[in-house]
Amino acid sequence: MPELPEVETTRRGIDPYVVGRRIEALVVREPRLRWPVPEELPGRVAGQRVLRTARRAKYLLLELERGTLLLHLGMSGSLRMLPAGVPPRRHDHLELQLDSGASLHFNDPRRFGSLHYTEADPAVHPLLARLAPEPFDPGFTGEYLWRITRRRRVPVKSLLMNSRLVVGVGNIYASEALYRAGIRPTRTAGRLTRPELERLAHAVRAVLTGAVRAGGTTLRDYVGADGRPGAFRRKLFVYERAGEPCRHCGVRIRRIAQGRRSSYFCPNCQR
DNA sequence: ATGGGCACCTGGCTGC
DNA sequence: TGCAGCCAGGTGCCCA
Structure with a gap:
């Protein structure tokens, strides 16, 4: 979870x-x-x-x-x-x-x-x-992402989920952050531009902050210490929304498999 | 060093 | 109703 x-x-x-x-x-x-x-x-x-x-x-x-x-x-x-x-x-x-x-x-x-x-x-x-810096550390910036992505050939989605490089982001928030940054999950990390990485660093923090504020995301079994589910599910833009319209442009959200995990993105808003 | 695939588990859902 | 198959908020480890 x-x-x-x-x-x-x-x-x-x-x-x-x-x-x-x-x-x-x-x-x-x-x-x-x-x-x-x-x-x-x-x-x-x-x-x-x-x-x-x-x-x-x-x-x-x-x-x-x-x-x-x-x-x-x-x-x-x-x-x-x-x-x-x-x-x-x-x-x-x-x-x-x-x-x-x-x-x-x-x-x-x-x-x-x-x-x-x-x-x-x-x-x-x-x-x-060996864990990467916290996304809320001052050092987690577009500049940091630039430094760690040079000559990385993995898809950016995999990079976000590699805890030696970025921490705290799992399958839900990787898709959500990439959506907010307008970047497709399949893009090669090392080919991302500086402005894209600035947007991504900001998007990671924004998504995590919003989700903390909402008490997390409950899809199946997650509950907080008081037994209540998290409310962020309603604020998801792409995760588990395959076939549904993008909240910005109306184009259908797509689901693809990367490795063994599902990724979700808007083929229009994300390039 | 980097990347990919597997393993570890249970349970819920789908489709035959 | 039964059952096989697939999927699920993670991540350390092994191998090429």
Whole structure:
């Protein structure tokens, strides 16, 4: 499910309920996630207070007194804050029980999500160390995109989804950002002009900002920590709109396959 | 170094 | 109703 806006919405949703609380227990009902949850992990985090929440790319970070929990929601993961004693539902793999009595439930049908714990600087964790700058960093500019795209032969859509180059953008927002920038997803990254890359940098930020403001996009199973779906779906211009008229020009939106994923674009507005 | 394809999973929908 | 096939918000890893 979750791209940057959904992870950020989740972070904001849980923040007031977890910061300052002590972890009484971490219940691991299903350790077989993308990477197995280590057996000793619950014992290492129990008793620690949550100091703050953070996000890096699509990773949600819970900073504890002695270390940091790194949670990834994968394709189908979501977090819910629930009162104590609410029985786990199907695919509720993890439950973080807090001293407030509330519990944070991690649900993930496909089990592509993951949980790690480190007592080192999380920035040097292998999963985070090689990530590109955040799209909201001052360094994420057309100039930056220009620099990383020279002599890249991949389609620009693939480039947007490569987390070593651009972070936080997944299949929905890649199509949406390219639409806003007026660039076809199939264009070779290294052939894009400076003005196009300026537009693209701006479009990436604008799409992500708008989606965060709307609480993310719910297509199927995504819900925020309060259980409510995101409202950005109504503001999608191309994603999952194949055959429907472009909101600007009325031409039918097209769907194509790139790699194993679907891309959507307006053949008139995007060149 | 770069790019492409695969793997990891479950579940919902479509069409025969 | 059953079942095969396809598709789905991600991404690390292996190979050419």
